[in-house]
């Protein structure tokens with residue numbers, strides 16, 4: 001055994017038991033080795049699979065030409081599927097599979113199945129190579145003067161240490177600095193609250209007790225078009241709920257609701273999923289992502305799940321024309337926590 | 343001679359004048375690879391990766407990495423007239439207006455799932471058989487990193503179509519990044535080019551997905567394979583198999599046909615899956631809008647454990663004295679837990695080598711039972727992981743089994759600490775039991791189930807000796823004894839350096855190997871065989887004297 005280095009049991013724990021070697025068991029011939037008819041049969045099987053594979057490729061091309069991608073196939077309980085997806089996949093998949101099965105069948109039946117033995121050698125370089133490498137390295141070091149010429153060495157290391165800085169500095173413009181942008185949304189004093197889907201402004205009478213409406217500020221569309229992104233929406237979406245005023249246990253601010261109508265951010269304070277599952281009986285709002293549950297009748301407090309903070313409430317009122325409007329922006333950042341949040 | 347063979351021969355001849363092809367071929371064409379089904383797991387991963395590269399390039403032909411808003415006018419009727427990002431629009435275009443495009447998308451996605459699954463199961467094989475031991479530690483590290491990188495790559499690809507389902511996933515990741523202390527907010531703004539979602543993320547993710555990560559993975563796969571080639575494959579113990587040889591079939595032609603054929607089988611199965619089973623029907627989710635969500639949203643399975651941990655973790659958050667927020671509820675499950683898991687995973691070979699003090703090369707695989715503690719640790723890790731994966735689908739599990747989410751969450755919170763140690767203990771016991779049985783098999787043979795009543799009334803069970811093949815497997819076990827802690831001072835009264843580490847090591851070593859069942863020595867086996875022989879002879883005598891027939895089991 002080349003690997004049975006002398007080892008010290010006390011420090012390594014290795015117990016070299018007796019090594020017993022058993023010879024390879026005798027080889028058994030296959031039917032295809034002994035019976036030429038069986039070998040010919042195997043040969044025919046392999047070729048047949050190769051031929052079928054070729055036919056599948058032709059079928060694939062035919063299917064590609066013949067089947068429009070707008071045609072659908074009903075597979076009963078398995079649902080409906082694009083016919084072209086089904087046929088192209090079927091023909092190409094079978095063609096591929098058949099080549100694979102044929103090749104393995106060939107190997108198993110017709111190629112030699114007598115095991116052969118190869119020997120291993122220690123993986124590392126032999127000692128003389130290590131010595132030679134070290135000598136070469138030492139010679140190079142000596143010739144370079146890397147050790148004696150301290151000043152060159154130190155300035156080189158210094159230069160190399162500074163060299164990557166531009167690569168990092170350049171990354172600065174990957175994005176603007178956060179500033180206080182996470183603290184604000186586009187809600188302002190007097191922003192009209194509109195139904196998200198239709199853009200209709202809302203009057204208190206439009207909401208029945210127990211109902212929930214996804215809403216946004218009236219100017220969201222314009223701002224979104226001007227910005228060309230969805231950033232404003234990602235923070236400003238709210239839900240409005242109406243409950244019996246007597247059901248309200250507490251609010252995040254005095255006078256923040258209007259006759260039992262409350263507005264809350266729609267963005268979960270956990271890691272930011274939008275929320276819309278509402279149980280009107282319990283006034284619970286449930287996040288579908290990790291099931292944080294907020295009690296909207298009680299300041300949006302977390303009653304269950306991994307979110308740590310209450311759902312931010314948007315103070316609302318009614319303007320002179322009788323439409324629901326915001327009293328101000330949110331009084332705290334919406335969405336997930338962040339380091340500077342406080 | 344076939345013209346193909348002739349042609350190849352001539353081509354090699356010409357190439358040889360320019361590069362030493364023949365010298366390479368001479369050494370490697372008949373290289374021996376051992377045969378075992380479990381050696382195909384890595385192959386599945388490799389082939390899935392090749393399929394991903396191929397289909398990925400096709401997807402890039404039509405995919406548009408842009409968050410620019412466009413209005414859909416393609417042939418999928420339910421979405422016509424709906425505003426959406428160009429990315430989502432192009433993914434729909436691939437699915438409905440490029441013939442065979444849906445097939446390619448689905449092959450790509452199925453291959454991604456197979457790629458990850460094959461890598462993970464392959465890792466289990468490596469772990470439980472000790473194939474990561476010297477000299478293969480580096481390949482373990484490469485492999486483990488590839489799983490991690492593959493996970494990121496899969497997440498990136500999954501997010502590219504910019505559908506509602508994957509968009510929510512990106513939102514969650516953005517929230518996780520935000521939770522990182524000190525730099526989190528800045529990281530978020532740099533990665534997304536400003537506030538979430540911005541319009542830079544998809545194009546950046548695209549470069550990451552099609553250039554950066556595939557490049558890193560390709561290099562890693564290459565290095566992994568070169569090392570496998572150089573180390574030669576490990577093999578399972580058996581007759582004729584030693585630590586110094588490798589028994590199997592030659593690369594050419596047998597493995598060329600088998601492994602090459604297997605590539606086509608993996609490819610074929612993936613294509614058939616893509617033909618029959620819809621995966622990630624992005625058209626059903628709709629475009630991503632930051633204030634919408636699909637219920638029951640699930641990440642791909644390989645992300646599930648992080649999601650499961652995130653769901654189960656208690657809602658802890660605190661502020662430091664400067665008013666900064668520590669989001670423990672996100673940091674621990676999504677940053678710390680996976681970080682520790684990966685660190686443990688990557689360093690395991692080095693930890694084990696330190697504990698055993700074993701510096702030998704290992705080319706003969708361990709049977710998992712013979713490394714009872716390692717096997718138990720693996721089973722424990724899988725249990726931990728499995729509980730988190732299940733909790734990652736807690737809403738679906740709750741619905742299916744009529745449980746409340748609350749019950750499931752508590753089940754996970756407690757179970758994740760209780761079940762893994764239980765599984766550890768049970769697995770270890772089971773392995774030690776198997777070791778004991780092996781020892782008995784060597785010493786006493788196998789109980790034949792035949793009870794013999796001797797004339798004087800005694801009952802004996804006939805034991806038949808096990809075959810040489812079985813003996814070869816069992817005798818391949820190499821015992822490792824626990825290391826003893828050194829004395830605090832040597833005989834000259836000088837303190838042992840690094841005493842604390844050495845004591846720890848002795849403790850761990852004892853925990854690892856203290857209870858291992860020793861393989862009998864040859865002398866012991868011989869003695870046992872003699873004894874057995876004498877016993878049989880005695881039984882035959884007794885039977886003979888009584889004039890009873892002598893069963894063939896005794897005379898064989």
Ligand code: HEM
Nearest residue numbers: 395398399401402405433451454496499500502552556622
């Ligand atoms: C290990 C490697 C890879 C993994 C795990 C992976 C995974 C994924 C996944 C899960 C998707 C979502 C597919 C879907 O729409 O359902 C995807 C999409 C995509 N991948 Fe990959 N991928 C890999 C390599 C590549 C490579 C090498 C390329 C290109 C050179 C590529 C190009 C694309 C493109 C363009 C898409 C978006 C197309 C679409 O979804 O319609 N991928 N990838």
Ligand code: FES
Nearest residue numbers: 268270271287290
């Ligand atoms: S994002 Fe709402 S619970 Fe996690």
